[in-house]
Amino acid sequence: MENRLRVLRAERNWSQGDLAERLEVSRQSVNAIETGKYDPSLPLAFRIAELFGLAIEDVFVSPSRAH
Amino acid sequence: MPWTPAAKRYNVRLILLSLLYGAFLILAVYGFRHHLVAGATAWIVAILPALPLIGIFAAMGRYLVEEQDEYIRMLLVRQMLWAMGFTMSCATVWGFLDNFGLVGHVDGYWIVALWYFGQGIGACVNRATLGARAVCS
Numbered sequence: 001m002e003n004r005l006r007v008l009r010a011e012r013n014w015s016q017g018d019l020a021e022r023l024e025v026s027r028q029s030v031n032a033i034e035t036g037k038y039d040p041s042l043p044l045a046f047r048i049a050e051l052f053g054l055a056i057e058d059v060f061v062s063p064s065r066a067h
Numbered sequence: 068m069p070w071t072p073a074a075k076r077y078n079v080r081l082i083l084l085s086l087l088y089g090a091f092l093i094l095a096v097y098g099f100r101h102h103l104v105a106g107a108t109a110w111i112v113a114i115l116p117a118l119p120l121i122g123i124f125a126a127m128g129r130y131l132v133e134e135q136d137e138y139i140r141m142l143l144v145r146q147m148l149w150a151m152g153f154t155m156s157c158a159t160v161w162g163f164l165d166n167f168g169l170v171g172h173v174d175g176y177w178i179v180a181l182w183y184f185g186q187g188i189g190a191c192v193n194r195a196t197l198g199a200r201a202v203c204s
Contacts, residue, residue, distance in 0.1 A: 024135070025136050025137075025138065026069035026071060026136050026138065026139055027069070028069050028138060028139070028199045029136055029137070029138035029139070031198075031199075032138050032197060032199065033138075037197050037198070038138050038141065038197070040137070040138075041137055044137060
């Protein structure tokens, strides 16, 4: 699933490790989500969005709307 | 290789159960080689080495339950599915070859070794397709 995680992370000057620590997941998880190799569960997607103070759809692109 | 708290606990359990397996195996082989066991005791002693291996399967299951990182959990599940598919396929093919007298009979406990090998295959597939692997291999 396409997402803006890398951009949002870069805006805050966070490394993948920093984000992983804040989300209490492994760095590999962050990398897999960021590169679209893994779609997070709804609870994790909510945690990610809430961490950035955004709605889920502002972080993740709906598959039906992705090009 | 992410060493989550659950992965560390699994590793400790794996090491302890492996040591126990080694001790039980030596005990059982010694007992049978020196004809020290017979009757009901022989059955118990023969089964002893299997118990820590069963414990390792239980430890894997517990790890799967305890792992809080959902991505790592997904890697583990994929790895275990590969192990299961590989083991079942090998056992089925060998079973037919054995049945038609084309190969010799193999002791059943080798299935465990195949399962571990299958986990290794699963880890390689995870590495190749997702660029990551779980610790349970």
